[in-house]
């Protein structure tokens with residue numbers, strides 16, 4: 218697979234905000250970047266006010282000098298379109314740019330991301346700036362990548378102003394045509410909510426009680442689309458004026474407000490900003506989940522970790538630094554999961570502003586600091602890993618992720634407010650992670666054929682056509698595991714005829730008679746010893762061959778089925794009617810065994826193992842996230858070991874790792890034998 222940019226090797230660098238420094242500091246920066254092995258920096262993210270000090274005043278001279286200086290030092294540039302923070306003059310000239318909350322409060326200038334996605338003035342000004350930058354720098358030799366905007370949806374994901382309302386109405390008209398279509402979709406026969414014309418519709422502003430759930434669902438869809446329109450307008454300008462340079466925008470991991478399946482279609486490659494919390498001992502599992510998602514968003518294409526913190530962030534209530542070695546390990550983790558570049562926020566620590574306590578590659582203390590030593594050491598290590606770039610990962614397991622379903626799941630007035638997509642997903646993912654089983658994420662419309670097992674921890678909203686695809690996959694020999702509260706509503710958030718699991722009833726061979734949420738602080742036992750919290754269901758196996766795998770052993774559902782399995786065509790479908798937390802692991806063990814899914818290696822607790830394969834070789838990553846020494850046996854296709862690219866040493870039989878240690882083995886090709894790696 219081709220490189221992300223024309224810059225060879227693993228991209229290494231970070232956000233660089235030179236406008237915060239006198240120019241004599243820039244040359245020191247460029248020298249130090251070279252010393253650290255930095256290959257690319259992101260510039261211009263918050264430079265709008267400096268680049269365009271007034272409506273018709275432009276100041277590119279300083280930026281010319283900056284790009285020339287970086288180029289002279291061999292540092293490539295990821296050039297931001299600088300549109301995430303409109304300058305004061307623009308906001309004062311067009312106060313309608315400022316976003317409005319659901320309560321009608323206009324958010325003031327003085328922070329960042331203060332714009333209404335539907336504001337024509339904002340959009341026009343953003344495209345104008347993007348064009349000006351592209352016209353000037355499209356052919357600059359330092360330019361390697363366009364960085365569109367910055368973290369769409371950060372701080373402000375929605376605006377409730379009058380213009381957003383107009384835009385929402387237009388979006389709804391496109392979607393539904395006649396007002397009758399909308400009335401049906403929104404179920405407005407309920408609570409006298411019928412609309413006579415589109416003009417009567419408003420965004421779901423703060424209202425006396427629960428707002429129409431389909432109105433809310435459409436609002437979420439609209440807000441994601443409205444920001445995507447902003448993004449596409451900049452993307453189009455770049456495509457026209459700078460067609461040879463790739464473009465990306467930095468995603469924010471598994472972010473609820475934006476349907477990244479849709480967004481990723483407009484990226485040359487996916488990039489991500491990831492801020493796992495060093496205070497959270499399970500942070501690496503969640504990070505791994507996010508990285509698998511990033512890898513999956515463009516069908517396995519390598520992605521770019523565009524921002525992470527070298528040590529502490531500044532925006533948590535308590536900002537714990539990364540202990541020595543942790544940023545290295547977590548960076549290698551991103552590489553292990555498909556990243557081709559490791560970048561940071563930010564290069565030089567700010568002395569003023571809201572992020573002055575945020576860590577940087579070059580900390581306040583300068584080159585005497587521990588942080589700087591790690592920056593230099595890691596740059597040298599990354600330089601040895603260039604051959605890994607372009608290599609991809611094969612997964613036997615797919616996890617279905619659907620933003621529509623996520624949004625529909627998390628509206629008010631549901632049987633149990635604890636049912637949140639990330640909380641439902643995490644224990645399923647953690648079980649795979651602990652077993653070193655690699656998973657892709659897929660949208661519900663995906664072609665599932667290449668996967669041995671498909672996991673759907675929550676498919677609350679399920680369109681019949683997607684259910685058909687899932688059923689066909691099982692019929693053809695696939696293994697499906699479906700979590701609770703799934704197949705409940707259709708694309709309009711209407712309950713499926715006959716109730717849950719709706720269009721999956723046949724394949725699963727069960728009907729849900731009644732949802733049976735579990736009060737906070739209580740748990741319900743299952744025969745297997747697993748415990749359910751938050752959620753259980755009264756289910757009826759209604760196919761003759763539905764087998765009860767586990768039953769409720771305490772509470773009001775005692776004796777009733779909790780987990781079922783049904784042969785369907787050449788495959789098998791499991792239904793898990795309760796939120797089992799970590800208890801899902803035992804169910805998944807059964808499924809993985811039945812589906813013939815094998816781990817990369819049998820790993821000790823706290824060790825992560827993944828594989829990337831490319832034209833230059835197969836690379837086995839083994840990472841020790843624990844606080845003790847570990848030994849991992851090399852077995853199967855990796856039995857003969859290989860060369861550790863980090864040390865150059867030959868490794869056979871097993872890998873011993875110190876706490877936070879890592880190995881990246883280029884596997885001897887002979888040992889790959891019959892495998893399809």
Ligand code: GLA
Nearest residue numbers: 367368490524530531562575
């Ligand atoms: C985000 C932003 C950066 C910076 C960092 C701080 O990722 O994109 O501008 O604010 O957070 O962690």
